[in-house]
Amino acid sequence: MKKSRGIIVGRFQPVHNGHIQIIRNVLEEIDELIIAIGSAQLSHTPKNPFTAGERVTMVKEALNEININPNSYYIIPIPDISNHSLWASHVKTLTPSFNKVYSGNPLVQRLFIENNYEVTTPPLYNRTEYSGREIRNKMINDEKWDILVPNTTYKFIREIDGINRIKDLSQKEINEL
Amino acid sequence: MKKSRGIIVGRFQPVHNGHIQIIRNVLEEIDELIIAIGSAQLSHTPKNPFTAGERVTMVKEALNEININPNSYYIIPIPDISNHSLWASHVKTLTPSFNKVYSGNPLVQRLFIENNYEVTTPPLYNRTEYSGREIRNKMINDEKWDILVPNTTYKFIREIDGINRIKDLSQKEINEL
Amino acid sequence: MKKSRGIIVGRFQPVHNGHIQIIRNVLEEIDELIIAIGSAQLSHTPKNPFTAGERVTMVKEALNEININPNSYYIIPIPDISNHSLWASHVKTLTPSFNKVYSGNPLVQRLFIENNYEVTTPPLYNRTEYSGREIRNKMINDEKWDILVPNTTYKFIREIDGINRIKDLSQKEINEL
Amino acid sequence: MKKSRGIIVGRFQPVHNGHIQIIRNVLEEIDELIIAIGSAQLSHTPKNPFTAGERVTMVKEALNEININPNSYYIIPIPDISNHSLWASHVKTLTPSFNKVYSGNPLVQRLFIENNYEVTTPPLYNRTEYSGREIRNKMINDEKWDILVPNTTYKFIREIDGINRIKDLSQKEINEL
């Protein structure tokens, strides 16, 4: 029987429990999932502090942490492409073939629908709390964020000195030469 | 006798009656007009919802609608170039040779003037009403916009489901994964 | 009734009688034809001596020369894109929608077929004689080439000093600093 | 104890038994291996017929075929970068951190060595037989190539009509418009 394969796209800046919840839920519906790491070429910006490689590591470790079958997913970095109308074709080129798209983002939904893909809004989770932006803000303000992300993500970010990186990137550039 | 040829540059997101009025007026002064479709590489963004090909179609149909001589103009998509100081040379490379520039935009004027072109501000029209941004906003808010654009443009946008595309693109990305 | 619209892709370095013959033949089968000018970003190389704008001019003048209805075609420059598997989507983005592709080039055929387009090999002409490369070689060697191209093309190339441009570009770079 | 992680880089056009042999051997020396798919942006050219996504699929299936532990490797597409002297940093940005490089290619070796990586030439295999170029040539000439690649690779290439793609791409462009 032919395997069913889906895709989700996220920036994972950083990985958080909302991501993991979606991936776990989606994997109950299909055989294999492509986890596409969007804006892969970006890093060291306030909204995109982590490199693609760091994000691959965080996703992989988080899925191992909850014993997801490593043969059930692919983690693929996807650089942006200037022309949005080519983006869905660009994703297709970089990934194994898939027939279902899971996304709650209206732009992503539209781009795949205009390319004749079936698109599903993944089950909801608490998006106010589980949000990359919120977590980055908590890091900057020395608030508690460890419970919002997988243990391995928390540990990884500390190991690479990620909190200071985010704090440095958040500084107004008052000192620009 | 040598033909006079001019150029106007617009993004045509979407084509509106102001564009058509200018093109008609300018064509009374010169033999041929290059209609340059700016930011051609962009589409599916809030400010640039339509592809270059869709914009070419809208311009062409609108000019046919009012029986402009099809031998009096060229419609040429122009992608952006990162370095502004190369932009005028870039336009020159992609288009038939021209000796007059029609633009009311100070940046466009300056870039052509610094490249020794003669620049004319085209006759005014009601820019508050005939504005791409205003028309896109009316679409989002379900206000009346059909009288601001050529009939063929209205019909075309409906055919390609353009209103929903613009609405989707305008949504705050609250659902970003 | 819905118009039928097709596309052909050529580099037109320079326009020659073979191009014109194909365009004329194809226009007997369909209502409108998109004439895509490939490798639009290239010029001033031995294989691509003319700019996109110069090629637009040559095509337009050649079609006027034989009184092709100017409402039956679009001339659109198409820059290359590094990823071949995105090329057909890229062409689609830059042009009015089309449903038939005319090409004798196996790569172009394949790229459109893999994107679910109907592809037709256009009627043959004498490709040994009518070839951009052959014509450029004749220019370099001061052989007769005027009968291979439309009159307007011949005149245009002389006007822009195109023969010397091609000769300069063909020189071995023995003088490289 | 800290895991040891290495990297190998290949174009995998297509995957062949030499690749698999090296991966298997290297995995005996280290805990985890990054399998970098080079020139990821290329496809549909004579030397690079397969997309990055197709190559990811072939590598993954081939490693499953011989029961390699799926937690022991990462498969990461790496697009080219125009400046060679940035290439090693570029690879580093897209991948989990690594401390050993396995490569027999003098350029790859040099670029990593100049960036202070430890580089090892992987154990040899029969490179005359197991060569992407040789296998592509055999496909073009209808010679036997199935024994040179994993079973899953052979099956996959047939499924996507890969042999005809390679034959089409190999044709001299005699029919160029």
Next chain:
Amino acid sequence: MKKSRGIIVGRFQPVHNGHIQIIRNVLEEIDELIIAIGSAQLSHTPKNPFTAGERVTMVKEALNEININPNSYYIIPIPDISNHSLWASHVKTLTPSFNKVYSGNPLVQRLFIENNYEVTTPPLYNRTEYSGREIRNKMINDEKWDILVPNTTYKFIREIDGINRIKDLSQKEINEL
């Protein structure tokens, strides 16, 4: 004895007395200084009005004005690179080798530190007054700015009609076609 060589990075839009003060101070500590002109590909934007070539000229003339030894510095334009994590390697590729970085910008500091460079915050100057943005604003508002920049810079900007360029660029694009 080995020469010590440092680098500072600025956009120099335009050169001002704060830049010159830093360069002078830093040159007391080291033998040679690379003056890197950042965002070299930008010009004719509100924040980046001057071309790289104009900025090279302003820096050179300002240093001659105060008799800095012309053998003690290099002026090198550095275009941006989309991936921040490659930026330090990119700078390294375009410049003579250096071992000290002078920067007060947290992002620049971090990018060089993550690449194992020694980074020093250069001695402070009055950053409220000596700021490219402040000076551009004064030009737009016809306020006094000549005392904030070297004499040669003032003269150069007047010669190239720089004030009107900045005024044109600052206009809201109300006239966009």
Next chain:
Amino acid sequence: MKKSRGIIVGRFQPVHNGHIQIIRNVLEEIDELIIAIGSAQLSHTPKNPFTAGERVTMVKEALNEININPNSYYIIPIPDISNHSLWASHVKTLTPSFNKVYSGNPLVQRLFIENNYEVTTPPLYNRTEYSGREIRNKMINDEKWDILVPNTTYKFIREIDGINRIKDLSQKEINEL
């Protein structure tokens, strides 16, 4: 009196005595010379082994070696640009203004002439001997090349292990994975 400023363009892979001879000769005719380092983005290829920064260093040291006035020249790296017809504008953007071009290369000559620059063929030297390609070949074959380049260039290339770099780059990629 207005200064006269010229430009020469070279790749300097590596600097050799022919370059230095031309620079010295040209500097007798004009006040200032821009030494443009072409293909600045390339390095670590057989034809372009050295980075832009290494080439800046070699040029600077060679001119100091013969006591050329450091206020009489600018050394500016120029990356390539895909569109040849924009190249002269691109060079203009990155350099101080100039009014004379010195080049023996027919393409460079043509591109500047089409942009209305005055172009002069610099005085001849022995191009068979003083040629970047010849010198790189001699390095590969362990022939004598030191007398063809300035002393400082010879010393610099040895310091950065340049000969082995060139040898590595020249190897047929027989070991490609």
